[in-house]
Amino acid sequence: MKALSSSAKQKYLDRLKVHSKGEIHDFCDALIEAKEEAIADEKESALHLNDQNLSLVIMDLFIAGSDTTALTMRWIILLMANNMEMQLRMRHEINDIIGDRVADNHHKNDCHYVNAFIAETLRYKGVAPLGIPHVALCDMQLGSKYLNDSFVIGNLLAISNDPNLWPKPDVFSPNRFLDKDNKYMSALPGFTPFGIGR
Structure with missing residues (x-):
């Protein structure tokens, strides 16, 4: 240290x-x-x-x-080991898109299923159960009443497991991050693996 x-x-x-x-x-x-x-x-x-x-x-x-990176990688490896079909789908996608070339950042956007798998890992086994503390700048009503200068901490775990946002939240499903054309969707409501903003 x-x-x-x-x-x-x-x-x-x-x-x-x-x-x-x-x-x-x-x-x-x-x-x-x-x-x-x-x-x-x-x-x-x-x-x-x-x-x-x-x-x-x-x-x-x-x-x-x-x-957070190390913890996410551990979950990715564990989830791949327990989901062979998903692992094979990612392998085929990587082989099809990158092939024998050296992978670079341009390839990332084309690996839709890989991105969906990572996003679902972050949702399913989030690395941060709570957001960072914030302070209310005025009295406000967001379900509950928050007074000016109150500490507010986002419950990221609850958001990630809310069945209103994520049908069957206890099921690991990267497909929830894919649109009808199997394109990765990163900006889903309720996807807050690292916090909820200011």
Whole structure:
């Protein structure tokens, strides 16, 4: 953990040396901009936007990304092992689209069933049961009443298993992400594997 913390801090400090005001090329630049704006505007948040905290944010982001990717891959492998027909369908799709060529990002959009399988894995065995906490900016009514400044946390697990959104939610079915022409549909209502926005 010390090595990861040290690496994240070094990444942040390296970016700090070359950062140009107003130019945001990556997440480190965005953090630096937020820090500089808070200092310039004399905001209280500037106290928390110190180099140590920003380095920790970078480390958290790296860990979260690595962990969710590894967990998703484990579920994909397990679900493929338990669904041989689906595994073969993906294999045939990959062979038909990519063949003997080196796979690149352009091929991704043509692998409709593979994308559907991954999306269904994220729905069926989501890596994040709850969204990140948000704060209500005003009193509002969304099924229940939320008062201004209330913490609101999206229950992603409940959304992924809502039978009104997903018929037979306890059944693993990549076909729910395919249209009538077997094309992948990514923007389905209720597909929120990583959160529900701001």
